[in-house]
Every structure is written in C-alpha cells, then in structure tokens.
Amino acid sequence: MNNKVSSAGIALAAIVATSSAFAADLGYRPQTVYKAVAAPIAFTWTGCYIGGHLGGGWGNKSWSNPAFGGVGFANHDVSGWLGGGQVGCNWQTGSWVFGAEADASWANISGDSLNTGRAFIDDRSKIDFLGTVTGRVGYAWDRALFYAKGGAAWAHDKFSDMSTLTGLTVDGADQTRWGWTIGAGVEYAFAPSWSAKLEYNYMDFGKQTATFAGPAIAAFNTDIDQHIHVVKVGVNYKFW
Numbered sequence: 001m002n003n004k005v006s007s008a009g010i011a012l013a014a015i016v017a018t019s020s021a022f023a024a025d026l027g028y029r030p031q032t033v034y035k036a037v038a039a040p041i042a043f044t045w046t047g048c049y050i051g052g053h054l055g056g057g058w059g060n061k062s063w064s065n066p067a068f069g070g071v072g073f074a075n076h077d078v079s080g081w082l083g084g085g086q087v088g089c090n091w092q093t094g095s096w097v098f099g100a101e102a103d104a105s106w107a108n109i110s111g112d113s114l115n116t117g118r119a120f121i122d123d124r125s126k127i128d129f130l131g132t133v134t135g136r137v138g139y140a141w142d143r144a145l146f147y148a149k150g151g152a153a154w155a156h157d158k159f160s161d162m163s164t165l166t167g168l169t170v171d172g173a174d175q176t177r178w179g180w181t182i183g184a185g186v187e188y189a190f191a192p193s194w195s196a197k198l199e200y201n202y203m204d205f206g207k208q209t210a211t212f213a214g215p216a217i218a219a220f221n222t223d224i225d226q227h228i229h230v231v232k233v234g235v236n237y238k239f240w
Contacts, residue, residue, distance in 0.1 A: 043143055043189060045097045047238045048089040053199075055082050055232025057109045061125040062225040065117070066209065070223065074123040076113035078228075082106065082130065086234065090136075097138040097145055104131035109228065115161065121170070122162045127228070129156040132181050132201065143189040153181035153203040159210055159224065171214030173222070179205035183230075193238045201230040 056079070063074035088101030107127050115121040131154055138147030160172035185199030207225040 043192075045090045045092045045138075045140055045145055045189075048087075048240045049195075049236040049238040050085070050087045051234050051236035052085045053083065053103070053105070053197075053232040053234030055105075055230060056080065057082055057107060057127070057130075057228050057230045059109070059203075059226060059228035061111065062207075063123055064207075064223045064225070066221055066223050071117075073117040074113050074115050076111040076123070076125065078109050078111035078125055078127070080107060080109035080127075082109065082230065082232065084131070086236070088136070092140060095140050097136075097140050097147065099136040099138075100134070101136055101149065102131070102133045105129065105232075112162075114164075118161070120164045122164050124160045124162060125224075125226075126158045127155050128158060130154065130203070130228070130230075132183075132203070134181065134183070138187075145187040145189075145195075146185075147187065148182070148184045149201075150182045151180070153179045153201075153205070155179075155203070155205060155226075155228070157210070157224075157226075159212070159222070161212070161214075169214075171212045171217045173210040173212045175208075175210055177205050177208050179203055187236070195236045195238070197234050197236065199232055199234070201232075203228040203230065 058079040060077055062072060064070045064072040082105040084105030086101055086103035088099055090097050090099035107130055110126040112122050112124040115123050132151060134149040134151030136147050136149045138145045154176060156176045158174045160169045162169050181201050181203045183199060183201035185197050187195050187197035189195040204227045207223050209221050209223050211219055211221055213219040
C-alpha cells in the first residue's frame with residue numbers, strides 16, 4: 001500500500017513539473033495590468049491674441065492740381081520701414097478659421113520728386129503711421145494656417161514742398177486718410193500659445209485733397225492719389 005502511495009506522489013510531482021516547463025516554453029508571464037492613456041488634445045486656433053510685427057512698405061504718390069483740371073505736377077515712389085502691433089480673435093470650426101484683427105504701425109515710408117509746375121520746388125511725401133481693421137478667413141492644417149483678409153485701412157500722411165535753392169520747407173499739409181485693404185498670409189503655431197506669421201497687404205487710399213499752407217504762401221489744395229504695399233513678419237501670443 002505504501003509503495004502505491006509513493007508511486008502516486010511521484011507521478012503527481014512529475015505531472016506538475018512537466019506542466020510548469022510547458023507553460024514556460026509558451027512564454028507564460030504574470031498578468032500585466034495596462035493603464036489607459038488619454039488621447040492628446042487637438043490644437044485649435046480658437047481664441048484671442050496679441051502680438052507685434054516688423055516689415056517694409058512701398059508705393060506711389062501722384063500729385064495733381066484740381067484748380068487746373070487735375071493736371072499732374074509730381075509723381076514719385078515711396079518706400080521704408082514699419083513696426084507695430086496687432087490684436088484679434090479667431091474661431092475655428094472644422095478646418096475653417098474665421099476672425100477679426102486690428103493693427104497699427106509706426107512707419108517711415110517716404111519719397112520725393114521735383115515739381116514740374118513750380119521752379120525749384122521738391123515735393124515730398126511721408127507716411128508716419130498706418131493701420132488696418134479687417135476680417136479674416138483661413139484654412140488650417142493642424143498648426144499651419146493659410147488665410148486671406150480684407151477691410152479698412154488708414155494712414156497718416158505728411159506732405160511738404162521744399163525749396164531746392166535754400167533747403168527750407170515753404171509749405172506743407174498733413175492728414176489722416178481712410179481707404180481699403182486686401183491681403184493674405186500664413187501663420188504657424190510653434191508652441192501651444194505662440195505663433196509666427198508672414199503677411200502681405202495692399203492698401204488703396206484713392207485720390208483725396210490735401211490743403212497746403214505756409215508762412216508766406218496762401219492756402220491751396222492738391223489732389224494726391226496713393227496706394228501702398230506692405231510685407232511684414234510677426235509673432236502672436238494667444239491668451240484665451
């Protein structure tokens with residue numbers, strides 16, 4: 001009887017050992033508990049932002065005399081630099097992004113040409129401030145946004161006539177004028193709240209009348225037709 005019990009015990013031990021070895025061969029491992037990982041939050045352009053920009057501008061100024069049937073007497077190109085800031089808000093639905101933006105820039109966009117109707121007079125133009133108030137519509141590929149914009153533009157102009165004999169200013173005018181603008185750009189979000197952009201704007205102020213006056217010259221009107229091109233780079237911070 002004892003021999004039978006011993007034989008049964010030995011057989012049972014052999015079966016357990018064989019089962020353990022077979023399980024090891026099959027790559028058995030203790031059960032592992034996996035934790036769920038949250039999906040990353042998709043980037044959105046929705047929010048308001050504030051930023052700054054630097055760039056350059058160029059264009060043309062055409063002067064004419066309304067008292068003599070609009071005869072032109074000066075035409076010159078202008079160019080220079082600008083820098084300022086912008087503020088706006090975006091709303092994204094699907095891949096489309098809609099928004100509004102206002103910007104303003106200090107500028108030094110200037111040029112001059114000789115007056116063909118007044119001897120020894122150099123006509124000068126300078127824009128020292130300009131800005132836009134626009135709507136924007138764009139299409140987003142994740143963190144890249146391609147957009148178009150359009151709306152109102154304004155510029156503060158200084159005009160003057162300088163004597164080429166003395167180098168002194170004999171008369172001048174300054175005014176803020178309004179026009180329209182269209183533009184396009186691309187913006188890339190390089191961080192959750194930061195983006196950089198490259199933008200082009202065309203600004204048309206049409207023909208408007210400026211009233212010139214000087215210490216020894218009676219006031220007179222001059223029609224000035226102007227348009228400006230602007231290219232700028234900027235950085236925005238999205239704060240909401």
